[in-house]
Amino acid sequence: MTSKNKNGSLNAEEQKFSNINSHWHLSYLRLKKNRYGMFGLYGVLFIFFIAFFAEFLSPHSYKKTVQDELYNPPQLIRFIDSEGNFHLRPFVYKLIEEMDMETFEFSYSNSDEMIPIYFFIQGDEYSFFGFKTKLRLFGNNEGNIHLLGTDNMGRDILSRMFVGTQITMLFALLAVSASLVIGLMVGISSGYFGGTYDLIAQRVTEFALSFPSYPLYFALVALLPKRADETTVFVLFAGIIVLLNWASIAREIRGKTFLVRNLEFVRAARALGASRSRIMIQHIFPNTLSHVIVWTSFCIPLIILVETFLSFIGVGVQHPMVSWGVMLNQALDIQSFAYAPWMISPVGMIILTVLAFNAFGDGIRDAVDPYAVTK
Amino acid sequence: MAFLFFLLKRIIATIPLLIAITLVAFLLVQAMPGDYATQWKAQTMSMGGVSEEDAEAQAEALRVRLGLDKPLYIQYFNWVKNITLYWDLGESFIQQRSVNDAIGDRVPRTLLLAFICYFNAVTIGILAGVYAATHQYQLGDQLATVFTFLAFSIPKFIVALVILYFWAIKFHSPYYGSIFSQEYVLQEGWWSLAKTWDFLLHTWPIIAVGSFVGAGYQMRMMRGNLLDVLKMQFIETARAKGLKESKIIWKHGVPNALHPIIMNQGRSVGYLIEGEIEVAIVLAIPTIGPLILSSVTTMDIYVASSIFLILSLVLVIGNFIADIILALLDPRIRDMSGGEA
Numbered sequence: 070m071t072s073k074n075k076n077g078s079l080n081a082e083e084q085k086f087s088n089i090n091s092h093w094h095l096s097y098l099r100l101k102k103n104r105y106g107m108f109g110l111y112g113v114l115f116i117f118f119i120a121f122f123a124e125f126l127s128p129h130s131y132k133k134t135v136q137d138e139l140y141n142p143p144q145l146i147r148f149i150d151s152e153g154n155f156h157l158r159p160f161v162y163k164l165i166e167e168m169d170m171e172t173f174e175f176s177y178s179n180s181d182e183m184i185p186i187y188f189f190i191q192g193d194e195y196s197f198f199g200f201k202t203k204l205r206l207f208g209n210n211e212g213n214i215h216l217l218g219t220d221n222m223g224r225d226i227l228s229r230m231f232v233g234t235q236i237t238m239l240f241a242l243l244a245v246s247a248s249l250v251i252g253l254m255v256g257i258s259s260g261y262f263g264g265t266y267d268l269i270a271q272r273v274t275e276f277a278l279s280f281p282s283y284p285l286y287f288a289l290v291a292l293l294p295k296r297a298d299e300t301t302v303f304v305l306f307a308g309i310i311v312l313l314n315w316a317s318i319a320r321e322i323r324g325k326t327f328l329v330r331n332l333e334f335v336r337a338a339r340a341l342g343a344s345r346s347r348i349m350i351q352h353i354f355p356n357t358l359s360h361v362i363v364w365t366s367f368c369i370p371l372i373i374l375v376e377t378f379l380s381f382i383g384v385g386v387q388h389p390m391v392s393w394g395v396m397l398n399q400a401l402d403i404q405s406f407a408y409a410p411w412m413i414s415p416v417g418m419i420i421l422t423v424l425a426f427n428a429f430g431d432g433i434r435d436a437v438d439p440y441a442v443t444k
Numbered sequence: 445m446a447f448l449f450f451l452l453k454r455i456i457a458t459i460p461l462l463i464a465i466t467l468v469a470f471l472l473v474q475a476m477p478g479d480y481a482t483q484w485k486a487q488t489m490s491m492g493g494v495s496e497e498d499a500e501a502q503a504e505a506l507r508v509r510l511g512l513d514k515p516l517y518i519q520y521f522n523w524v525k526n527i528t529l530y531w532d533l534g535e536s537f538i539q540q541r542s543v544n545d546a547i548g549d550r551v552p553r554t555l556l557l558a559f560i561c562y563f564n565a566v567t568i569g570i571l572a573g574v575y576a577a578t579h580q581y582q583l584g585d586q587l588a589t590v591f592t593f594l595a596f597s598i599p600k601f602i603v604a605l606v607i608l609y610f611w612a613i614k615f616h617s618p619y620y621g622s623i624f625s626q627e628y629v630l631q632e633g634w635w636s637l638a639k640t641w642d643f644l645l646h647t648w649p650i651i652a653v654g655s656f657v658g659a660g661y662q663m664r665m666m667r668g669n670l671l672d673v674l675k676m677q678f679i680e681t682a683r684a685k686g687l688k689e690s691k692i693i694w695k696h697g698v699p700n701a702l703h704p705i706i707m708n709q710g711r712s713v714g715y716l717i718e719g720e721i722e723v724a725i726v727l728a729i730p731t732i733g734p735l736i737l738s739s740v741t742t743m744d745i746y747v748a749s750s751i752f753l754i755l756s757l758v759l760v761i762g763n764f765i766a767d768i769i770l771a772l773l774d775p776r777i778r779d780m781s782g783g784e785a
Contacts, residue, residue, distance in 0.1 A: 272460075275461075276461060276464060279461060279759065279760060279763065280465075280468075280756065282714075282718070283717075283718045283721055283755075284736060284751060284752040284755045284756070285468075285752065287736055287737065287740045287748075287752075288740060288748060288749075288752055290740070370597070374599050377599065378599065378601050378722060381601060382725055382737060383741075384737075384740070384741065397605070400605060401726070403608070403612065403613065406608070406609065406613065407609075407613040410609060413605060416602050416605070419599060419602065420597060420598055420599075420602070423596075423597040423598070423599070424593070424597040427593065427596055427597050428593075
């Protein structure tokens with residue numbers, strides 16, 4: 070439709086339209102109009118940001134234990150001290166520990182000693198994608214700052230929460246991408262070839278779908294070798310999740326493939342002599358992409374919840390690896406939970422993550438629908 | 445006729461699934477490293493101070509007594525035979541009694557709780573869904589949408605943790621961690637009103653979490669379906685005829701919108717049981733939840749596989765019933781000659 074003027078370039082009116090012709094661009098424009106969807110998008114980006122820069126953002130090493138700072142309550146960031154003076158540099162008050170000699174109960178109160186928060190400090194060493202560095206966003210090397218308190222071993226909960234974000238997201242991405250690869254291969258091939266192969270593939274898919282997931286997760290998780298190192302357990306655990314998750318996307322993709330496999334463009338490709346793998350990868354796969362994206366954004370929170378729950382009851386990710394679920398595990402001990410309720414602060418991150426991914430999924434589902442009317 | 449054919453086809457399709465479930469149930473738990481006898485051996489050696497040879501001999505004797513020395517497939521056939529013929533699920537090694545006794549009182553409780561949750565979820569969810577769909581974009585609808593969103597996003601075990609904190613820690617509730625108060629534990633026969641009330645006092649977290657999360661799901665589905673249906677032409681026709689709005693919604697809208705909901709009921713059974721497991725584990729309410737966790741961590745083979753089997757059966761039967769009801773309601777499904785049912 071684009072007509073060129075004498076210079077051979079598009080005029081302004083046409084350029085405006087030629088910029089927004091792609092399906093993905095239109096989808097993005099639709100998403101932008103959706104407030105929930107945009108909240109989801111920013112939330113998801115925020116979580117990935119935390120996961121990516123986890124160690125840089127955290128004031129301490131997530132493994133560091135401080136013997137005399139067990140169960141420290143959270144400290145408040147302050148700008149105004151007790152005498153009412155304003156400080157440009159934020160600070161926290163150092164905690165004093167007192168023991169009630171009758172009940173032997175520890176209690177904490179703020180002292181007058183201020184611990185200023187410094188930025189871009191040289192703290193505990195960590196490795197950032199293979200580079201050894203000590204640079205941390207904030208902290209103080211003289212006094213310890215625990216914005217969310219410490220746990221039963223005196224580890225900083227905020228730092229552990231950030232590193233936990235990394236592990237949990239890594240887990241979710243690993244499990245989702247593996248499920249996707251399997252689901253896509255099974256779905257596209259069974260939809261494309263049809264016949265006996267399709268029948269068998271569909272029965273297997275149905276089988277995987279009809280299994281009650283939780284009992285099976287329990288049983289499979291118990292099979293994990295107890296003495297293996299935590300990385301092996303992590304990968305095997307992800308494998309278990311994949312085992313039950315590939316089926317739903319496989320079925321969806323198969324349906325979609327079924328719809329497009331006899332459309333003109335596929336027939337044309339076949340007539341031109343394209344190989345079967347070329348047709349499946351180049352012509353059918355791109356048509357399933359919107360399903361894939363929607364499925365992914367809904368699947369990630371589900372996987373996070375399963376991982377968190379199983380780690381929480383102690384059968385998932387293992388120490389010394391830390392995920393949100395592993396951190397929450399301490400709250401199952403009802404006495405320490407009663408004593409230090411701030412240990413469940415990863416709950417906030419979990420809810421934020423799941424909310425963000427679900428909102429993003431809702432938004433993107435409406436946005437990528439090619440039949441949606443752009444208002 | 446078409447319906448009978450559909451029923452037959454559906455039953456035949458279910459049989460391989462049932463066989464596969466029993467097979468997986470058995471093999472999964474069998475494949476765990478070591479068996480009860482190895483655990484026995486380790487225990488007698490470390491705690492009883494028995495020498496390794498003696499412990500091994502004891503373990504061997506135990507294997508013979510429990511039939512653990514036979515090849516796997518014979519163990520499997522024995523297991524299936526005992527289940528189908530005598531309804532004998534095997535023996536719990538840890539609790540030293542039969543699996544029937546170990547899970548006997550827990551399974552009905554779990555199912556009862558799941559049913560209560562289910563009933564609440566469907567009633568609240570469908571009514572709220574109809575309300576939200578008929579008051580689209582108004583305050584009630586917005587609230588309902590936020591509510592479903594939270595129901596989807598806040599993990600059930602986290603709600604349970606918060607309940608645990610206030611219920612057990614802040615208020616030291618006497619109802620925490622058991623299913624009946626002392627005086628009702630040994631009471632036989634039909635439940636009196638007081639006993640039912642006592643039961644509710646002990647298990648309300650499960651009912652509350654299950655009902656509301658389930659209601660969120662049902663409401664979301666109902667709202668979407670009804671909105672779709674209300675856009676259709678026959679609704680417009682009904683309006684043009686001058687029918688009352690309430691009649692349009694309840695006679696023409698809702699029955700047509702219920703169809704996809706019924707299709708999803710089979711799934712929600714499994715979903716409710718999952719939620720029940722989560723909450724019960726956190727709050728230590730003696731239902732299937734805590735038992736499945738302990739049986740898996742202590743390798744209590746027959747208990748674990750029996751629970752797995754029973755839950756799978758419940759799910760399969762739930763799906764089956766949902767399919768049948770759907771076929772009864774919708775002639776298009778039962779007349780379908782091939783393809784997915």
